[in-house]
Amino acid sequence: MIVRMPILQVQNLVKKFNGTTAVDGISFAIEEGKITGLLGPNGAGKTTTILMLLDLVTPTGGTISIFGKDMRHHREEILSKVNFSSPYVALPSNMKVWENLTTFARLYGVKDVKGKIEELVDFFDIRAFLPKMTATLSTGQLTRLNLTKALLNDPKLLFLDEPTASLDPDIADRTRTMLKRIQKERGVTILYTSHNMAEIDELCERVIFLQAGKIVDDGTPKELVIKYGRKDLNEVFLSIARNNNHASTQN
Amino acid sequence: MRLHRISALLFRHLYLYKRSVPRLMDVFFWPVIELLLWGFISLYLQKFDMGGLNIVTVLLGAIIFWDLLSQSQRAVSVAFLEDVWERNFLNIFVTPLTVGEFMVSAVLLGLVRVALVGAVMAVLAFALYHLNIFAFGFSLIPFAANLLLFGWAAGLFATAIILRYGTSAQVIAFSLLFLVQPLSAVFYPASVLPEGVRFFAYLLPSTHVFEGMRTVIATGSFPYAELGWAFLTNAICLFLSIRYFYYMFARVKEQGRLMKLD
Ligand SMILES: Nc1ncnc2c1ncn2[C@@H]1O[C@H](COP(=O)(O)OP(=O)(O)O)[C@@H](O)[C@H]1O
Numbered sequence: 001m002i003v004r005m006p007i008l009q010v011q012n013l014v015k016k017f018n019g020t021t022a023v024d025g026i027s028f029a030i031e032e033g034k035i036t037g038l039l040g041p042n043g044a045g046k047t048t049t050i051l052m053l054l055d056l057v058t059p060t061g062g063t064i065s066i067f068g069k070d071m072r073h074h075r076e077e078i079l080s081k082v083n084f085s086s087p088y089v090a091l092p093s094n095m096k097v098w099e100n101l102t103t104f105a106r107l108y109g110v111k112d113v114k115g116k117i118e119e120l121v122d123f124f125d126i127r128a129f130l131p132k133m134t135a136t137l138s139t140g141q142l143t144r145l146n147l148t149k150a151l152l153n154d155p156k157l158l159f160l161d162e163p164t165a166s167l168d169p170d171i172a173d174r175t176r177t178m179l180k181r182i183q184k185e186r187g188v189t190i191l192y193t194s195h196n197m198a199e200i201d202e203l204c205e206r207v208i209f210l211q212a213g214k215i216v217d218d219g220t221p222k223e224l225v226i227k228y229g230r231k232d233l234n235e236v237f238l239s240i241a242r243n244n245n246h247a248s249t250q251n
Numbered sequence: 252m253r254l255h256r257i258s259a260l261l262f263r264h265l266y267l268y269k270r271s272v273p274r275l276m277d278v279f280f281w282p283v284i285e286l287l288l289w290g291f292i293s294l295y296l297q298k299f300d301m302g303g304l305n306i307v308t309v310l311l312g313a314i315i316f317w318d319l320l321s322q323s324q325r326a327v328s329v330a331f332l333e334d335v336w337e338r339n340f341l342n343i344f345v346t347p348l349t350v351g352e353f354m355v356s357a358v359l360l361g362l363v364r365v366a367l368v369g370a371v372m373a374v375l376a377f378a379l380y381h382l383n384i385f386a387f388g389f390s391l392i393p394f395a396a397n398l399l400l401f402g403w404a405a406g407l408f409a410t411a412i413i414l415r416y417g418t419s420a421q422v423i424a425f426s427l428l429f430l431v432q433p434l435s436a437v438f439y440p441a442s443v444l445p446e447g448v449r450f451f452a453y454l455l456p457s458t459h460v461f462e463g464m465r466t467v468i469a470t471g472s473f474p475y476a477e478l479g480w481a482f483l484t485n486a487i488c489l490f491l492s493i494r495y496f497y498y499m500f501a502r503v504k505e506q507g508r509l510m511k512l513d
């Protein structure tokens with residue numbers, strides 16, 4: 001029998017910031033080609049987890065293995081096929097859009113820099129912004145630019161931290177459509193955080209619930225709705241967040 | 252080390268310099284002002300009898316060399332600060348870029364800036380004061396190279412300090428060398444320094460460079476010992492700065508501050 005190797009495997013991952021435990025011994029694996037949602041209230045440890053998976057924050061303990069390789073020993077190799085986007089991490093505003101894209105394409109060692117940018121600016125419909133200063137782009141345009149940057153190296157695995165935060169409903173909806181296309185047309189595996197439960201429900205085949213640094217549940221949105229006997233994922237979220245956080249909601 | 256990643260960062264800075272007046276002023280304007288200032292001072296001093304000392308050559312040579320050093324240091328520190336100011340660290344270190352490649356690209360930017368400033372100042376010194384710094388042949392080149400190296404070490408050190416204390420410490424990036432300038436015997440021989448201070452002065456590569464440079468200009472003979480000391484102290488400074496930078500970078504990742512650097 002052939003066991004499919006997960007694209008990402010995390011074992012007993014811990015992060016302590018002098019005193020506070022942000023991530024408290026989580027283990028999970030992600031299979032290739034899916035969109036997985038990482039949910040949880042503010043401060044649950046979602047961002048910290050993603051930053052550790054990208055070797056931007058050093059874990060206190062545990063192991064991370066991506067494409068079957070240990071992050072500690074294969075950082076360059078892994079990161080060349082991974083990418084990341086978050087509206088909280090903007091590209092330099094004092095550079096032109098094409099300068100930013102060219103710089104990152106070169107950093108990733110893209111063979112045909114021009115051709116890759118050409119292909120992606122059409123996919124995201126941002127060709128008209130190429131000669132503009134990045135500072136002049138609107139939030140929605142920046143989101144598309146960030147996603148363009150995130151696809152420059154044809155990643156196999158994409159981490160998105162609240163990609164639709166601060167977008168209006170129309171642009172958020174277009175962004176979701178783009179994410180679905182990225183996953184379908186390019187076969188990219190996506191790990192993704194959001195506070196919008198309807199969005200998670202629409203996009204994710206699987207959700208992992210984090211609470212106070214621990215995984216408290218894991219399953220398809222449908223499974224969780226049934227398991228908690230609620231009418232939608234939003235209610236499941238409230239139920240989990242409030243039950244497990246009894247002490248702090250009392251005061 | 253991958254060349255394409257180092258050059259990607261270098262090109263990124265060239266994009267910025269190309270259209271930024273403040274950045275170009277930093278390279279071209281201030282060195283020219285300094286050259287004019289010190290040129291006029293030395294022209295004035297020339298009127299007094301200095302016992303055969305060529306004051307124009309000594310002072311102008313000193314200021315040109317000093318600027319090479321300070322350009323080298325500032326280029327390295329500013330290359331780093333550009334990413335702090337634009338909060339770009341997460342983006343660049345989410346690529347396969349390594350800390351070593353990052354340092355090398357900063358250091359190469361220093362080299363480019365030093366070459367530009369050196370050329371501008373050499374031409375101006377010749378046009379305005381008939382000082383040909385190449386008249387000393389190749390003797391001054393190894394000393395200039397040491398200034399470049401010391402600028403790298405100081406630049407990386409200032410950068411590591413900013414990693415540790417945030418941009419509230421960025422004034423260090425612009426003033427660090429002025430702290431060592433009095434000890435470096437730029438405009439006067441180290442022998443005028445008080446006894447107790449002189450020992451510390453000789454720990455600095457810059458002191459050996461400026462002593463050596465004066466020997467070349469005044470006597471025409473080549474001070475091998477000074478050059479040796481300059482290389483030795485530089486090797487130590489560079490080693491310590493690079494280690495300190497790696498250490499601070501690892502600490503920043505430990506504390507989860509890469510995203511929050513400012
Ligand atoms: N660099 C840091 N230093 C100290 N504490 C941090 C740092 N980053 C995150 N934390 C803490 O770790 C916990 C998890 O934060 P985070 O991962 O940002 O949560 P989320 O993304 O789920 O909202 C929070 O309590 C937060 O205050």
Ligand SMILES: [Mg+2]
Nearest residue numbers: 046047048161
């Ligand atoms: Mg977060």
